[in-house]
Structures are given as C-alpha cells and as structure tokens.
Amino acid sequence: MSALLDVRAVGKAFGGVVANRGISVQVEEGEIVGLIGPNGSGKTTLFNSIVGHHPIDEGEIYFDNGRIDKLGVPEIARLGLLRTFQQTRIYGGMTCVQNMLISAPQQGLGVAAMLAPHTRAEEERAGELLDFVGLYEKRHLIAGDLSFGQQKLLEFSMALMNGPRLLLLDEPTAGINPTLINGLMDRLQRANAEFGITLLVIEHNMRVIMNLAQRIYCLAHGELLAEGAPSEIREDRRVIDAYLGAT
Amino acid sequence: MSAPSTAAMNGHWGRWAGYGAILAAALIVPLVFPAFQTQMAFLWLMIVFALTWDVMGGQMGYNSFGNILFLGVGMYVCAVVQVGLHVDVAAYNASMGASALDLTMGQYLTGLGLGLAAGAVAAVACAVVLGAGVLLLLIAVIVIAVAVGLCNWLGLPPVLGVAAGLGAAVFMALRVPALRAHGLLSLRGHYFAIGTLGLGIAAGEVASGWQFIGAGSGMVTPLYPGELGGREQFFNAAAFVLAVATFFALRRLYAGRFGLAVNAIRDDEQKAEAMGLPTTRYKTVAWSVAAVFMGIAGGLVGNIVGFIDPRDVAFAGATYGVWMVLMAILGGKGTIWGPVLGAAVFHITQELFWTYLLGWQRVALGLLIVLIVVFFPQGLLGWVRARWPERFGHRVDSRAAEEAEG
Ligand SMILES: Nc1ncnc2c1ncn2[C@@H]1O[C@H](COP(=O)(O)OP(=O)(O)OP(=O)(O)O)[C@@H](O)[C@H]1O
Ligand SMILES: [Mg+2]
Numbered sequence: 001m002s003a004l005l006d007v008r009a010v011g012k013a014f015g016g017v018v019a020n021r022g023i024s025v026q027v028e029e030g031e032i033v034g035l036i037g038p039n040g041s042g043k044t045t046l047f048n049s050i051v052g053h054h055p056i057d058e059g060e061i062y063f064d065n066g067r068i069d070k071l072g073v074p075e076i077a078r079l080g081l082l083r084t085f086q087q088t089r090i091y092g093g094m095t096c097v098q099n100m101l102i103s104a105p106q107q108g109l110g111v112a113a114m115l116a117p118h119t120r121a122e123e124e125r126a127g128e129l130l131d132f133v134g135l136y137e138k139r140h141l142i143a144g145d146l147s148f149g150q151q152k153l154l155e156f157s158m159a160l161m162n163g164p165r166l167l168l169l170d171e172p173t174a175g176i177n178p179t180l181i182n183g184l185m186d187r188l189q190r191a192n193a194e195f196g197i198t199l200l201v202i203e204h205n206m207r208v209i210m211n212l213a214q215r216i217y218c219l220a221h222g223e224l225l226a227e228g229a230p231s232e233i234r235e236d237r238r239v240i241d242a243y244l245g246a247t
Numbered sequence: 248m249s250a251p252s253t254a255a256m257n258g259h260w261g262r263w264a265g266y267g268a269i270l271a272a273a274l275i276v277p278l279v280f281p282a283f284q285t286q287m288a289f290l291w292l293m294i295v296f297a298l299t300w301d302v303m304g305g306q307m308g309y310n311s312f313g314n315i316l317f318l319g320v321g322m323y324v325c326a327v328v329q330v331g332l333h334v335d336v337a338a339y340n341a342s343m344g345a346s347a348l349d350l351t352m353g354q355y356l357t358g359l360g361l362g363l364a365a366g367a368v369a370a371v372a373c374a375v376v377l378g379a380g381v382l383l384l385l386i387a388v389i390v391i392a393v394a395v396g397l398c399n400w401l402g403l404p405p406v407l408g409v410a411a412g413l414g415a416a417v418f419m420a421l422r423v424p425a426l427r428a429h430g431l432l433s434l435r436g437h438y439f440a441i442g443t444l445g446l447g448i449a450a451g452e453v454a455s456g457w458q459f460i461g462a463g464s465g466m467v468t469p470l471y472p473g474e475l476g477g478r479e480q481f482f483n484a485a486a487f488v489l490a491v492a493t494f495f496a497l498r499r500l501y502a503g504r505f506g507l508a509v510n511a512i513r514d515d516e517q518k519a520e521a522m523g524l525p526t527t528r529y530k531t532v533a534w535s536v537a538a539v540f541m542g543i544a545g546g547l548v549g550n551i552v553g554f555i556d557p558r559d560v561a562f563a564g565a566t567y568g569v570w571m572v573l574m575a576i577l578g579g580k581g582t583i584w585g586p587v588l589g590a591a592v593f594h595i596t597q598e599l600f601w602t603y604l605l606g607w608q609r610v611a612l613g614l615l616i617v618l619i620v621v622f623f624p625q626g627l628l629g630w631v632r633a634r635w636p637e638r639f640g641h642r643v644d645s646r647a648a649e650e651a652e653g
Contacts, residue, residue, distance in 0.1 A: 051521065077523030085521075091514035093581075094507065102507035103522055114525070114532055117503040142636075144514075162522060 002065060004029040004198055005050070005081070005166055010059030010069075012042075012049050019045040021222050022059070025200075027166065032192050032199045034213030034230075036206075038242060042222040043202045044086055047168050051083045052076045063166070078106060080165035084172070086202075088151045092144030096135055096154055099143050100126035103158040129157040133187065149176045153184075160191055166198045167191075173205050181205070185212055210234060218242070265584065273487050277480055284479035286598055288551055291486035293594045295493050295544045296571035297578065297586035299537040302497065304572065305580030306506065307533050308513030313377070313431075313443030315568035316450050317538040319561035320373055321366030321545025323460055326468050326555060328362035329355075331406055340461035348469045355472050363546040365410075370542025372413040374534040377446070378432040379527075390415050432530040435516065451562035466555045482551045489547065493540045498583050500536065509533050513581070577619050579626030588627055 003026035012020040019042045027033045037043050049056045052073045061069040063081050071079075091099050104122045107113045130136045133153040138146065143154055152175060159167055172188065173181050185208055191197050203209040209216060210230040218226045218233060220242040226233060233239055276287050296318075303309045330339050333348055350358070391412030398408035431442045455463040471478035500506060508529045511519040519526050549555045559566075570593065578589025596615060600608040623630050632639050 053521075073517075073520045074523050074525055077521060082523070083521060085518070089515050089518040089521075091511045091518065093514045094510050098507050098510070102504070102511050102519075102524070106523055106525065109525055109528065111532065113504075114508070114529060115500060115503060115505045158522070 002062065003027055004064060005200065006062040007046070007050065008060045008062070010046070010049055010061060011057045012045055012054070013057055018222050020049065020056075023219070023222075023224050024059075025217055025224075027198060027200050029165075029198055030192070030196070031215065032188070032201065032213050034209040034216035035200060035202045035219065036204070036209060036216060036233075036239075037219035037225070041219040041242075043219055044170055045222075046219070047083055047170055047202065050076075050168065051081065077162075077164075080163075081168075082159050082162055082164035082166070083168040084155050084159055084170055086170040086174070088148065088155050088175075090143045090151050090154050090158065092142070094143055096130060096139045096141060096143050096146075097123075097126055099154060099158055100130060100139075100161050103161040105162050126161060129160050130154075132160070132190075133157045134183075149180065152176060156187070160195060160197070163195075164197060166200065169199060169201045171202050171204060173203065173208050181208060188212060265587075277483055281476065281479070284483045285551065286594075288479070288483040288486040288547075290591065290594045291483075291490040292544050292548060293570070293574060293590040294490045294587050295486075295540055296567060297574035297590040298490075298493050298497055298583075299540045299544075300571040301575040301580055301582075301586045302509070302533050302537045305575055305582070305585070306501065306513065307509040307530065309432075309530070309533075310437075310440040310572070311443045311534075311537075312440060312564070312568060312572070313446035314537055314541055314571060315447040315562055315564045316373060316377075317370035317541035318545040318548065318563075318567060319447070319450055319454065319557075321363075321370045321542030322549035322555055322561045323366075323454065323466070323545075324369040324542075325359070325362035325366040325546030326466055326549050327406060327460060328365045329358040329469050329550075331404060332358050332361070336404075336406075337459050340459065340466055343461075343464065343467065350469060350472050352472050355469065358469065359546070359550065363543050366546040367539045367542040369410075369413065370538040370545070371535045372417050374538035375531055376413070376416050378531045378534045432527060432534065447562045447564035447568055451558045451564070454557035454561060460557075461555070463557065465557060465560075468550045468553055468555065471550075482547060486544075486547055486551075489540070489543055494583070494587065496540075497536070501583060505529070505532070510581075573616060573619070576626055577623070579628030579630070579632070582626075582628045582632075585626050585628040592627070 005025070005027040007023060007025040009022045009024055010020055011018070011022060023042075023046060025033075025035075025046070035043050035046070048054055049069075050061055052068065052071050052075070056069055059069070060067060063076070063079060066079070068076050068079065068081070091102070094102075101118050101122055104118075104125070107116070127136065127139070130139050133156060135146075135150060135153060135157070138150070143151065146154065152172070156169070156172065169188070173184055176184055188199065188201070189212065192199055201209065201212065203212075210233075213230060216228065216230055216233045217224060218236070218239050220238075225242055226236045226239050228236070272287075273291075276283055296314075300311065300314055303311045303314075327336055330336050330348065333350065333354070339348075391409055394408035394412040394415075396408070398404065431439060434442045454460060460466055471481065473481065508519070508524055508526075511522075511524060512526055512529060516526060545561070548560065552560055555561050562568075574589040574593045575586045576589070577593055578587065579585030597608070597612060600611045604611050619626075625633060
C-alpha cells in the first residue's frame with residue numbers, strides 16, 4: 001500500500017520557464033497536507049499537473065495506486081480527485097442550488113445517467129451543504145451575483161457535493177474577510193474529519209496553514225525546498241530565506 | 248409547508264394562460280380561417296426551429312449555424328423513403344416526379360411515418376458524426392461509398408448502403424475514443440460558430456450535384472391522396488403535434504441533469520470538466536436532441552412545400568438558418584418560453600410585412616432585427632427577467648433568513 005496521492009519526480013516547463021522540477025509529494029488517506037511557496041514558485045502548476053490539466057514533461061503520478069498522468073481532466077475528477085481554482089470558478093448564470101445539483105457525482109456515462117432527473121437525496125444533500133457553508137438563504141440567487149467570498153464558499157461546497165476522496169484547494173482563504181477565516185478553517189477541518197475527505201491545500205496565510213496542516217511541503221523556484229511538520233517548517237532556515245528573499 | 252407564494256401563483260397562471268392561448272390558436276384558426284392553415288403550420292415549425300436551436304445556442308452557449316443541415320437531411324431522407332418504397336428514386340427524379348405516385352391513404356401515411364423516422368435517425372447520425380469527429384466523417388464517407396457500391400453490385404437499393412455506412416460510423420464514434428478528438432464540438436466559442444457556418448452551404452452544393460435526389464432541379468414530394476384542402480389540415484395538425492412534443496421533451500430534459508449540464512458548459516466549460524462532467528458527451532447529446540426534432544421538421548417542410556429545392560428549401564441557410572437564431576434571440580435565449588415567444592412574434596411580423604409592405608418586406612425585416620439587437624439584447628423574456636428577478640424565484644429565502652436570525 002502506498003500513499004493515496006503519489007507524485008514522483010514530476011517536471012513541467014512552459015517554453016523556457018521551468019515551473020516544476022523533480023517534485024515528489026505524497027499524501028496519505030485522511031491527511032491534511034499543506035503546500036506553500038512564494039508567488040510563482042509552481043504550486044498551481046503542480047495542481048494542474050495532478051488533475052490532468054496539462055501533460056507533464058517527466059515523472060509519474062499515482063492516485064489510489066493507479067497511474068493517472070495520462071488521463072484527462074474529467075476522468076481524473078471522476079476517480080475522486082477534485083480541485084478548486086485559485087481564480088474561483090462557479091457557474092455564474094445558474095442559481096446556487098443548481099450549481100450544487102450539477103456537482104453531484106456523475107452516475108455513469110450512459111445516456112440514461114446523462115438525462116436522469118435529480119434525486120431527492122441529491123436535493124437534500126445540496127441544501128445541507130449550502131447550510132454547512134452558510135449560503136442556505138441565498139440558495140435561489142444567481143451565483144454570479146454573490147460576493148467573491150461567497151462564491152469561494154460556494155465553490156468549496158460544490159466540491160464537497162461531489163464527494164471526492166482527495167480535494168486540492170488552491171488558496172481557500174484568499175479574499176475571505178479575516179473575521180470569517182476561522183470559520184472557514186473549522187469547515188475545512190470538519191470536511192476532513194466528518195466527510196473523510198483528504199486535503200492538499202495551497203495557502204499563503206501562514207497562521208492558517210500552520211494550524212490546519214499535519215505536514216507541509218514548501219516549493220521555491222519550481223523545486224521542492226523542504227518538507228515536514230509545521231513546527232519544523234516554521235524553523236527551517238531555507239523556508240524563511242525563500243519567503244524573505246522573494247519579497 | 249407554507250402556502251404557495253404569489254410569485255409562484257403568477258408563474259402558474261402565466262403558464263396556463265400560455266398553454267390556453269396556444270391550444271385555442273391551434274384549434275380555432277383551422278376552423279375559422281382555413282386559408283391560413285399553411286401559415287399556421289409554418290408557425291409551429293418556426294417554434295420547433297427556435298426551440299431546437301436554443302438547445303445549443305442558448306442553453307449551452309454554442310452558437311450553431313449548422314442546424315439547417317439537419318432540416319435538409321431530414322427532408323431529403325423522408326422524401327427518398329416515401330418515394331423509394333414504391334418506385335425507383337433515380338427514375339422518379341429524372342422525370343421530375345412526372346410519373347406521379349398514385350398512393351392510397353394507407354400507403355401514404357406508412358411512407359410518411361417511415362420517412363419521418365428515417366429522417367430523424369439520419370439527422371442524429373449527422374450530429375454525432377460531425378460533432379464527434381471530422382476524421383470520423385472522412386471514414387464515414389469512405390465506408391458509405393463502399394457500402395453503396397456493394398449495394399449496387401448486389402442489386403439492393405443504395406439507401407441501404409447509406410444507412411449501413413452511417414450506422415458503422417456512429418458505432419465507431421461511440422467505441423473508438425481517438426476518433427472523437429477532432430470533431431466540431433471540440434471547437435469552442437466563435438470557432439464552433441464558424442466551423443458550423445459551412446455545413447449548410449456544403450450540403451446544399453452536394454445536394455444540387457447529386458442526380459439520385461434530383462440534383463439542382465430538386466425533388467417533388469409524393470402527392471397527398473386525400474380530398475382538396477385535407478393536405479393543409481393534415482400537415483398543420485402534424486406540425487402542431489411536433490411543436491408540442493418538442494416543447495415538452497425539452498422541458499423535461501432541462502428539468503434534469505441534462506439541463507444543468509449544458510448550462511454549466513455555457514457558464515464555464517473548464518470548470519465543468521474539472522468537476523468530472525463528460526462534457527463532450529453532453530455536447531454530442533445536445534446536438535443530437537436538436538437534430539431529432541429538426542430532422543422530423545424537415546420531413547414535414549418538404550411535404551408542405553411539395554417541392555424540395557436543395558438551396559432554397561432544404562439547406563436554406565439564408566432564411567430558415569438565420570431565422571432560427573433570430574427567433575431564439577428575440578424571445579430570449581436560454582429559456583424554454585423565449586424561443587416560442589420569439590418564433591410567434593417573428594413569424595407574425597414577417598407575415599404582416601409580406602402582406603402590407605410587399606417589396607419592402609426584407610428591409611423591414613432587417614430593421615426589425617437591428618431594433619431587437621439594440622433594445623432587447625437579452626430577448627423579450629431576458630428583459631423581463633432582468634427587470635423582475637423575483638418573479639423567476641431568484642430571491643433570498645426570507646423564511647430561512649428569519650429562522651437563522653430568530
Ligand atoms: N500556462 C502557463 N504558460 C506559461 N507559463 C506559465 C503557465 N502557468 C504557469 N506559468 C509560469 O510558471 C511559473 C509558476 O506559476 P504558478 O502559477 O504555478 O505559481 P504559484 O506558485 O501558483 O504562484 P501564486 O502563489 O502567485 O499563485 C510562473 O513563472 C508562471 O509564470
Ligand atoms: Mg497559484
């Protein structure tokens with residue numbers, strides 16, 4: 001048995017820019033793992049590689065012991081590996097409830113499953129999860145009219161609706177009102193503990209990631225700089241230099 | 248449970264008023280104004296055009312200028328089946344239908360039924376093949392050519408070869424993923440619109456060069472065997488049934504996962520992929536849904552007009568092809584009632600222009616289009632929705648808000 005997510009020596013370049021070089025990351029089932037690094041250090045690129053958004057140049061990626069680095073985005077998502085976007089993405093022309101219902105996992109690829117009506121269970125689950133993130137009263141509003149922070153919460157609850165095994169979150173607290181950040185952290189922890197969703201979280205807010213994650217990977221200039229428990233990362237000389245050096 | 252809100256009640260009344268008005272029009276006009284039957288039939292068909300265009304163009308955000316292809320394919324296939332059941336199609340067309348078929352009512356209805364079904368199937372096959380893979384199209388053309396050749400050699404009707412070839416192509420589209428990579432549906436945004444633009448034109452050219460279906464001089468559809476005036480009544484009723492069936496089938500589909508999936512593709516296709524939706528499959532199904540009803544509509548149009556001209560009736564991109572887009576936009580794309588409303592307003596206005604502004608009707612139509620785009624960019628229903636969003640249920644749930652506070 002190896003890790004739920006096993007990224008082995010992955011490299012990715014855009015023309016001359018090497019965004020990722022020889023990166024290896026393991027995430028065990030049930031963990032909350034952090035991914036930090038200065039702007040442009042290649043964090044989002046790594047997410048994109050994992051979910052099949054672009055082909056990788058070298059290395060291998062395994063999810064639940066199956067190789068996924070040749071699969072397309074929807075196939076990987078249907079295996080239970082989901083991501084949220086740094087630039088929050090929701091379906092802006094649809095209501096919150098509709099956003100939730102269409103995020104329910106696809107039950108097969110047959111025409112019958114594609115044309116099926118929504119089940120009562122899905123409708124109830126959508127209500128529960130909107131309540132979970134505090135958007136229940138706004139459920140019939142057009143999602144594109146919500147504030148940025150609310151859209152971020154909606155995107156998170158859409159991911160929960162899909163019931164993934166592993167969820168990659170790209171800066172979940174960016175743009176969220178500081179007074180609401182504790183509430184969001186609490187929800188992330190509950191998603192992990194109560195819904196059993198493993199989390200890999202990109203985060204710039206050090207207080208959040210140090211409290212949330214059990215282990216943290218730090219990238220700099222596209223390479224893995226350090227890995228360890230929050231207490232170790234906090235003290236790591238190279239991490240401190242990278243962050244100070246980058247600003 | 249609380250009592251239904253006033254907005255919901257209004258919605259119900261509005262809907263039943265709409266159904267009532269349509270049913271009344273469908274029943275009364277044929278009785279009171281028998282001379283308007285053909286115009287009425289075209290009103291129902293226009294509604295079908297607008298509704299089916301909106302599946303892709305409105306609900307999914309993929310502006311298609313190629314749906315006219317399905318109309319023409321349905322029209323020719325239906326006519327060929329109607330004729331081919333009784334006489335040799337090539338000979339019939341070579342004599343310009345002079346060897347007019349003398350059919351009994353039973354024969355006629357059987358032929359029409361089979362023709363409409365075959366037209367629908369052929370249109371769907373076109374949608375799947377074009378949408379899924381142009382590479383596949385090439386293979387399909389080769390397979391069809393070989394199959395037709397075989398049929399000729401074995402002395403079987405060539406239609407069988409075309410059917411077998413299309414079937415094989417659809418089978419491959421579903422089975423071989425690599426073939427699906429280069430279809431029109433892999434084009435996004437404006438590229439898809441441009442990619443579909445040539446379809447109708449190309450099909451029109453092919454049809455006007457193909458002797459079997461009458462080439463440039465067109466094809467005459469079989470005569471309706473009933474009494475004088477019965478033809479108009481029959482096809483008016485058939486078009487009405489088709490429009491109603493289209494409306495309720497689409498309403499049913501939009502209410503379930505299909506509707507939300509195509510809306511999701513419209514709003515953010517990459518997000519939909521990231522959430523695991525099989526987007527290519529949804530797009531193919533959406534185009535096929537449009538094709539089914541357009542294919543049947545084509546069969547009816549051919550028989551109503553009585554003569555299939557390849558460029559002006561079957562693959563009439565400059566008229567039907569453009570109108571279906573305009574009607575959906577006028578009424579409000581992305582809604583179910585919008586295309587119905589748009590088709591009705593457009594068709595009636597156009598008929599009035601023809602009657603009262605003869606010679607200037609095209610100019611008036613052009614001006615109308617400009618006015619629509621400038622003053623109602625979201626269409627009539629879109630404009631209403633933007634003004635009164637609460638009427639459409641987009642409001643904060645006050646009961647829940649009170650509970651949360653209290
Ligand atoms: N599609 C792309 N095309 C070209 N270059 C890209 C592309 N995506 C990322 N890059 C480059 O790769 C490098 C890493 O970018 P990435 O978005 O992964 O950084 P990041 O760690 O997520 O930064 P941030 O914290 O600002 O979000 C940057 O130099 C960026 O310009
Ligand atoms: Mg980033």
